[in-house]
Amino acid sequence: MSMVQVGVIGASGYVGSELIGILMKHEGVDISGISSENNQGAAFSTLYPSFKGQYDAQFESNQEVISKSDVVFICLPHGKSENMVKQCIDEGKKVIDAGADFRLNDLKVYEDWYETAISYPELHGQAVYGLPEMNKEAISQTSLVANPGCYPTSILLGLYPAVSEQLINTDRLIIDAKSGVTGAGKSLSAVTHFANKNEAFKAYKAGTHRHTPEIEEKLGQMGADNVKVSFVPHLLPVNRGILSTIYADLKSGSDSEHIHNLYKKWYANDPFVTVLDYGTLPDISHVTHSNQCHIGLTVDERTQRLIIVSVIDNMQKGAAGQAVQNMNIMMGFNETEGLAMVAPSF
Template structure:
């Protein structure tokens, strides 16, 4: 059994972690921590766990002491010190925050206004996009779990960029997320009277996921890739849907593109390339670890339109983290993640 601990377990991603891990046959949750709720039972915060998982929130050090596999679900700038402790003790660490996603410290400084506390740790980090970096993840001890928007976007573009079927032009990305993506702390935009019956863009041309998206897409294409990324807030609890517009090379046929996507993901259980004519819908991935992709062709402009949708709390956070843990421990990737989305 893998002894698992969760630091920052009172947030939405933390709650998703233990909701999913409770169904994992090879995991024992040994400790969970919360600074705000230390000493209180989980059901005090999330009544759905009453009588099912009555663990009490403890402190961060007890989590590291008891667990061999530590998940951290914390705001940026807080995870490095725990990663250092885990590294010194030979324990595995998966960060659901932003501290281990970017390769270059200058990007982290620019977009998150923080320096690396322990630069040597970042030489060990692996970007945890499971379907793309599988072999590196298996050997890693520190994983930077991808952001929710980047997960939907990178999986949506990977086959196209890997096979160099796109023109070397800016890619336009229009993404929408449910309100859980903003976390539990309220902002002006996430108060119910503001976000209910509303739909609006935010952080236009300035969202912190932009350098992560460009970094990973550039790796896939083996050349610099630039994006125009605009996120929007949907008045729903969970889910992300990204609509991506990509000019195709003149000699590229849409049928060839579709075939490449099918071949790339044919053995990937959690990525579903939908039949031609169907449109990916966030409703049919909610509460699951699936990424649904539909492909569409604008004949007038010879452009590919990719629609990629995930549950931001599962494939975009806790589910992908567990998928990465499974890889690190040579377990079946699907363990603990076999939830089927509801149909209505």
């Protein structure tokens, strides 16, 4: 079988590094090339010594990578993807954009929250939001996937059944999320300096994080009315993992068994979502280094609230893993090809 040629634009960052690791294990693709604005000519394994002797390819120019590829992953900061996507689509490539530029359907909301103007509005109409558990059919038919944000992935998977089945009020959702440090990426900063972050923990961007409109828009598309969330992210002193604790007022009586069964059934055919036994709450360590999402449910009987706890690995299901899952669906591969099904126990 001829291998699909896959390129990575912006491969020097953390998502790029994680992608290379996954793609090396994928039996249907070759890595055709990698690019990095600041590292052209350098070997990938110089930046990421784990790959020494296993993947020592050099960074090339964006154009070189695009030319050699059937599928292009784009790992660029928001505002920088749009032009690159345009170029890839114009050259007839399939594209998975790991950045934020194509995630929102409401372009006005994008421009407000990201303070960035959109240049090719028509292009955005082609983009499919790449949450496979929600949009698998559309993903299989598009050439342009917008890979979801890490926080939204954990949150949307946690809420999808409850929202679709109208179990909860969505006008007063509270989402308290906690992420590992790789979510902040490779750029050096005082916040991610080891001595500052180790044995430390804090909230940030309370109520103002850019993933907020993504969460609200997609919940609306899942069937929620009048969505309004208070979203507060926190930074954990761990490398990987997102845990989202979601507080939702139940619409009517708390039939916890009914809710749990619904969740189990909802995700029965999704290979990367596991609904735990009722009352069992997940740990990020149970999913890190895998593409899994674990979901735990409990009803707070005293307050008639559904408490949902959802965990993913921010670098896998929250970024590179989900990007490959999307590629698998787009290209007709087995959905799980190349992806880790099980987290190591420690």
